[in-house]
Amino acid sequence: MARLADFDQFQEALAMVEENTRHGGGTLDDEKTLAMLLSSHPETRRAGLDKWKTVARRQQLSLPEQVEVARLQETLKEWGEARIAYNALATNALAAAEPDLAYVVYAARALLQHNEVSDAMIWARKLEQREPDSARTLGLKVRLLKSQDLADDAATLLKAYIQKPGANLGVAAGLFEEVGQLALAEELFRKTAAQVKEPMSSLALAAFLGRHDHYDEALALCLRAAEQGAVGQALDVGLAMLREAGSPTEAHCQRLDGLLDEIIKKNPNSPVPILQRAELRSLQTKFAESEALYRQVLRQDSRNVVALNNLAYLLAAQDSKLDEAMQMVNRAMAISGERGSFLDTRALIFLKLGANKEALDDLNKALQDGETPFRRFHRAMALRPSDRLAAKKDMEDAQKMRLTAKKVHPLERKTYEELLDALDLN
Known part of the structure; x- marks a missing residue:
């Protein structure tokens, strides 16, 4: 089922389905x-998991449904149950x-990600x-060998594989990268x-x-791919690359700007390239321009x-x-619910307001929605005044x-570097 972006629509759909269920027996x-x-x-994930369990008591779940249950248990931090479900x-x-x-x-990959090596x-x-x-x-x-600190054995396995007729060299390349x-x-x-x-x-x-800091050649390849028709994909790869770079050069950004111009020309009413350009301006530290672009999107669609x-x-x-920032993130939540990215943003606002308890509450919920290093960093900021050891653990993670x-x-x-210093992690 496609995810419903609008929380109001989600609630309406939920009420309709529940009503149909009651009347339909x-x-x-x-x-x-x-x-x-x-x-x-x-x-409503917890309620969703409970409902799937009810379904499973009536009929064995299909394989895709079993995946859904295992992923829910994993997301809800019930790894013991998720392990059973994956097996x-x-x-x-x-x-x-x-x-x-x-x-x-x-x-097997899900089990391995949780260090269940024997199961995998x-x-x-x-x-x-x-x-x-x-x-x-x-x-x-290869991933099993890597998990056991046997990267050299994994590399030997890969070298033997690429000699075979019909070997998938693209897959092998990615695996060689994984093992260093x-x-x-x-x-x-x-x-x-x-x-x-x-x-x-x-x-x-x-x-x-791009992952290994060779941005000039990488961006040249993106432009070549765009010339071959993969403009959107080239922009996605290029933007992800500069996001990782953190402080891209003006020349690098100008290359992506050209792709954005091309996409906007073909899709003048789409908000997506405007949002991408806003992110690019932010990476360039052109914050006023970035803000103006986000406001442009909101003038066209106040519910974006x-x-x-x-x-x-x-x-x-x-x-x-x-105050305006708080109003905006709360509006996003009213439209799409308490998603992890929104909770993380609101937590940062609370931190700026000195409301550490409220920030910590939001960050705990954000981390339940999904682990990211940025949420760990923000929670360390919230924890530092009251629990230095917990803050240090979050930063180490x-x-x-x-x-x-x-x-x-x-x-x-600057805040990140200061926090590392304060926690003796530099």
Whole structure:
């Protein structure tokens, strides 16, 4: 089910489905529709999980429904239950009349992300029995070796794989990067881009180069891909690259500006390229221009929650117009509910107002919605006055998630560095 962006629409749809369920006598299809709807929104996920359990007592869930339940349990921090669900998913996927190995891989990777190495190893062996030479079997085996600090063994496995006829060099390139073999990864990304000669292969190489700070060549590849017709994808890769760079040069930004001009010309009424340009201006530290662009979007659509949230963040990070910033983020929540990104923004506003308790409440809820290093950083800010050890733990976790000063928004870098110093983490 598509996620409903408007919280009012979500509540209306929920009331309608609940009414239909009551009058229809609660058919299985009604119960499933209600479970899907409840699961789609952060504020009703717990109720969604309970409803799925009710459905499961009436009928065995399909494989996609089992994924939904496992993901809900994982999101709600019920890892013990989620572990059981993922193992059951893999079991049922293999036992199906037509085994679906994609679900086995999905379950195994979820288990591995939570360091359930022995569980993941069982499914890797079963997968290898079914398709020993497939790229997804290779990927799972490589990640298992990496999780056991056997990166050299993983690299040896990959080197043997790429010698086989029909080897997927693009997949192998990404796996070489994961295990730290960057020279081999780059060689394969380049070889794939040269052989395939289609824009997405060039963009895969561009993304790799951007992740390793080779921005000039990476952006040149983005422009070449745009010339081949992949303008939107090239812009997405380029913007993600500069976001990671933190402080892009003016020349780099001008290259993306050209792509934005092209997209705006073709889609003059779309807010998306305007929002992307606003983000680009913010990265350039042209905050007044960024603010003006967000306000332009809001004049066209006062309910655009991305513009509301991003402008609220921009104002708060500048310690400016905090009352207006609070009104904007609260409006975004009234439209789309208490999403993690909105709670994070409101927490920053509370921090600027000196309301640490309120900030901490919002950040705890934001982290339940989804872990990000930025939310950990903001919670460390809220915790520092009252619980230095907990604040230090949050910052250490943020660093483990590869948060660095250059990845923090320019307006928050000074605070980030000061917090590291205060917590003896520099």
